[in-house]
Amino acid sequence: MITSDRMAAVDVNAEALGVPRKQLMESSGNAVASAVSERAEPGSTVAIVAGRGNNGGDAFVAARFLDEYDVSVHLLGRAETIGTEIARENWDALEAGDYETVEVKDSRALDLPDADVIVDAMLGTGVAGALREPAATAARAIDDADATVIAVDVPSGVDADTGEAPGAAVEADHVVTFHDQKPGLTDLDIDVTVADIGIPEAAELFVERGDLLALERDPRSHKGDHGEVLVIGGGPYSGAPALSAQAAFRAGADLVRVAVPETIAPDVRGFSENFIVEPLTGDALAPGHVDELLELAADQDAVLIGPGLGDDEGTLDAVGEFLASYDGRVVVDADALQVVPEVETDAELVCTPHQGELRKMGGPAADDWEERADAVSAFAGEIGATLLVKGAHDVISDGETTRVNRTGNPGMTVGGTGDVLAGVTSALVTAIEDPVQAAGVGAYANGRAGDLAVDDHGYGLVATDLPPLVADALWNDAE
Numbered sequence: 001m002i003t004s005d006r007m008a009a010v011d012v013n014a015e016a017l018g019v020p021r022k023q024l025m026e027s028s029g030n031a032v033a034s035a036v037s038e039r040a041e042p043g044s045t046v047a048i049v050a051g052r053g054n055n056g057g058d059a060f061v062a063a064r065f066l067d068e069y070d071v072s073v074h075l076l077g078r079a080e081t082i083g084t085e086i087a088r089e090n091w092d093a094l095e096a097g098d099y100e101t102v103e104v105k106d107s108r109a110l111d112l113p114d115a116d117v118i119v120d121a122m123l124g125t126g127v128a129g130a131l132r133e134p135a136a137t138a139a140r141a142i143d144d145a146d147a148t149v150i151a152v153d154v155p156s157g158v159d160a161d162t163g164e165a166p167g168a169a170v171e172a173d174h175v176v177t178f179h180d181q182k183p184g185l186t187d188l189d190i191d192v193t194v195a196d197i198g199i200p201e202a203a204e205l206f207v208e209r210g211d212l213l214a215l216e217r218d219p220r221s222h223k224g225d226h227g228e229v230l231v232i233g234g235g236p237y238s239g240a241p242a243l244s245a246q247a248a249f250r251a252g253a254d255l256v257r258v259a260v261p262e263t264i265a266p267d268v269r270g271f272s273e274n275f276i277v278e279p280l281t282g283d284a285l286a287p288g289h290v291d292e293l294l295e296l297a298a299d300q301d302a303v304l305i306g307p308g309l310g311d312d313e314g315t316l317d318a319v320g321e322f323l324a325s326y327d328g329r330v331v332v333d334a335d336a337l338q339v340v341p342e343v344e345t346d347a348e349l350v351c352t353p354h355q356g357e358l359r360k361m362g363g364p365a366a367d368d369w370e371e372r373a374d375a376v377s378a379f380a381g382e383i384g385a386t387l388l389v390k391g392a393h394d395v396i397s398d399g400e401t402t403r404v405n406r407t408g409n410p411g412m413t414v415g416g417t418g419d420v421l422a423g424v425t426s427a428l429v430t431a432i433e434d435p436v437q438a439a440g441v442g443a444y445a446n447g448r449a450g451d452l453a454v455d456d457h458g459y460g461l462v463a464t465d466l467p468p469l470v471a472d473a474l475w476n477d478a479e
Helices: 004-016 021-039 054-064 085-096 135-144 209-215 239-250 265-271 287-297 313-325 334-342 355-360 369-383 417-431 435-460 463-476
Strands: 045-050 070-076 100-104 117-121 148-152 174-178 191-195 228-232 255-261 276-280 302-305 329-332 348-351 386-389 394-397 402-405
Touching: 004 021, 004 209, 021 054, 021 085, 021 117, 021 148, 021 174, 021 191, 045 054, 054 070, 054 085, 054 117, 054 148, 070 135, 085 100, 117 135, 209 417, 209 435, 209 463, 228 239, 228 287, 228 417, 239 255, 239 265, 239 417, 239 463, 255 265, 255 287, 265 276, 276 287, 287 313, 302 313, 302 417, 313 334, 329 334, 329 417, 334 348, 334 355, 334 417, 348 435, 355 386, 369 386, 369 394, 369 402, 386 435, 394 435, 402 435, 417 435, 417 463, 435 463
Parallel strands: 045 070, 045 117, 070 100, 117 148, 148 174, 174 191, 228 255, 228 302, 255 276, 302 329, 329 348, 348 386
Antiparallel strands: 386 394, 394 402
């Protein structure tokens, strides 16, 4: 089962792995043509009603595999407005091959033949809401026809994730959907074929550029809509919480507060004028600070706890008390990690250990990343948290879903890159609902920033090189 948003990400991931969408479209169209062939004798009349996106492109391909049939392709709109290059190329191939093509420039101009089969390829899984013209009129015409109706991916007008149809919708007899079943099809009384179109398993396992689609923003956004983060850290170290806070900003957080002992507050404030620094009395985090921290955290979208805290017994007691009392999203890093297995909490935890820290938590050790992925998944399920285990292959799992990230390089063994990762992840858990995906994108962005830093500095990179490059990795990296 795969949602429409996840399917869009997997499509892009497949392309990043070397399987171009044009190739996937060819396989999709072939699958649609096979469904037609199974339901109609050669010589039957087939009418394809296509939209101007990739759903229509799938059907343009299908037409080329149906030469034994009397096929007409009805495009809703003008050919010059076809929305994607690959769909346009397949439309051009139909015209060059002298197939019967019709541009329906007005919904009143749709004139379907007396067809044996109608292929609905107007809208795909990425479209929600009531059908607009000319698709609404076309849907009614398809429903009124005495023909077998085959829908491409999802019946037009039906929400692929919910199965709801808020307006006119195609009443299909059969659906050819791609790669995996869509949630919205399960409760519909429709015959469904799930076609394997050659998307590799790696496109779902490995974090890739498609996962960055989750970061798209509403252009009407306001201040604060994209997350406020509280970083709790410092004491023995001032650089770690500052690095995390810088990284959280670069990963898109709107506001970052940094709660640190008062002895280092001036140092942390000096790292950036962007921080709101909240001084805590004394020179280390202690149980007496917990109420104050809970009050600060109440208005935040995520908390990061751990960078630079050290492992003083009182500090770890304070971490445990905070986690036991908090019920929001928390990224846990560094020495704070060792508290997690013993604490009972209603918080949604994302833990970011390296191998040594994972062992301190009581977790597994494995050199082979595939073995480690299975072991991390089991341990994540056991402790009830999402784990992002850092390594040459980062493993991310909540015990049910496991992802693997492959960005990064040996130069990132330098101190501080883990603080950057924790800060990036704290921002992303405010923007992406699924904590596994948020942590996976965090690992991808941190590693990709490290790769960009190596391009500039070789293995002489330092952690402060990474935060500005995180933004490039998330939003400006064209590769």
